[in-house]
Amino acid sequence: DLGPQRLTGIRKLFTEMFAFQLVSSRAMASKTPVGFIGLGNMGNPMAKNLVKHGYPIIACDVFPEACKEFQELGTQVADSPADVADKADRIITMLPSNPNAIEVYIGTNGILKKVKKGSLLIDSSTIDPEVSKELAKETEKMGAVFMDAPVSGGVGAARAGNLTFMVGGVEQEFDAAKELLTCMGSNVVYCGEVGTGQAAKICNNMLLAISMIGTAETMNLGIRLGLDPKLLAKILNMSSGRCWSSDTYNPVPGVMEGVPSANNYQGGFGTTLMAKDLGLAQISATNTKSPVPLGSLAHQIYRIMSAKGYAQKDFSSVFQFLREEENL
Numbered sequence: 001d002l003g004p005q006r007l008t009g010i011r012k013l014f015t016e017m018f019a020f021q022l023v024s025s026r027a028m029a030s031k032t033p034v035g036f037i038g039l040g041n042m043g044n045p046m047a048k049n050l051v052k053h054g055y056p057i058i059a060c061d062v063f064p065e066a067c068k069e070f071q072e073l074g075t076q077v078a079d080s081p082a083d084v085a086d087k088a089d090r091i092i093t094m095l096p097s098n099p100n101a102i103e104v105y106i107g108t109n110g111i112l113k114k115v116k117k118g119s120l121l122i123d124s125s126t127i128d129p130e131v132s133k134e135l136a137k138e139t140e141k142m143g144a145v146f147m148d149a150p151v152s153g154g155v156g157a158a159r160a161g162n163l164t165f166m167v168g169g170v171e172q173e174f175d176a177a178k179e180l181l182t183c184m185g186s187n188v189v190y191c192g193e194v195g196t197g198q199a200a201k202i203c204n205n206m207l208l209a210i211s212m213i214g215t216a217e218t219m220n221l222g223i224r225l226g227l228d229p230k231l232l233a234k235i236l237n238m239s240s241g242r243c244w245s246s247d248t249y250n251p252v253p254g255v256m257e258g259v260p261s262a263n264n265y266q267g268g269f270g271t272t273l274m275a276k277d278l279g280l281a282q283i284s285a286t287n288t289k290s291p292v293p294l295g296s297l298a299h300q301i302y303r304i305m306s307a308k309g310y311a312q313k314d315f316s317s318v319f320q321f322l323r324e325e326e327n328l
Helices: 004-030 043-052 064-072 081-087 098-106 129-141 154-160 171-181 196-224 229-237 271-288 293-310 315-327
Strands: 034-037 057-060 090-093 120-123 145-148 163-168 185-192
Touching: 034 043, 034 081, 043 057, 043 064, 043 090, 043 154, 057 064, 057 081, 081 090, 090 098, 098 120, 098 129, 120 129, 120 171, 129 145, 129 196, 145 171, 145 196, 154 163, 163 171, 163 196, 171 185, 185 196, 196 229, 196 271, 196 293, 196 315, 271 293, 271 315, 293 315
Parallel strands: 034 057, 034 090, 090 120, 120 145, 163 185
Antiparallel strands: 145 163
């Protein structure tokens, strides 16, 4: 005969066992393979952080050498985006531009050729919000979910897992996306419907470009007035002119360590990519009839730099560009 106390104990035991099985099954499900397409300066460290958090990766890049490092780590490498979609129902893409994103999603060997129903597709590229909306429509036709989740923070934050993600898409899917994105970033912000993540990123990068040019001009002027660059940077960073470009990513060689200006402007965020993002801002400004005079000027400066040998250098090389112009 089972007394009340013993029955209660048995019920508690079964409840705990069921809860453990549920948690275990969820943990197992969370560690199913994640596709990652685009292993460049940003995608490489982002994918590595997913691996660090225990997610098996199915890697893919248009350049096979980009996958070599992951292959050596035992990561599965796919031949095409379609191949990734065939093997994973959660995919993250990190691509340079509109054409790349369109090709990866709806091209001949694109994700949507073999995407599974219910799959979650997260695009962390910085592209035109209208392109994101079109990709979302095509994805929806296949019974899958598309979310735009561009990032801010640069290569350093990508390595440290401190990126900021700006997410656009169906709100009910945000938690599923956040599970993966928090492995790569410290801030994951829901912005609204598809395209709003891109809108936030474009606005952020326009301000970043303007502030970087302003910081470079200011540092150059101060140096020509006889100020020590480290001293000037210190004063700026304790004064009202302080900004991310001055205190975290200073463009003057010798002022800070661990930034592109300390390494001949190698690595980081390329000038051509900044020019591309500023071009997206210009298109959006035209579409919304928004005056952006400083954004337009920044766009032209980075386009000129791209044509004058700075294309592959970090965008903070605008300091070097201004110095050379003044030496003519």
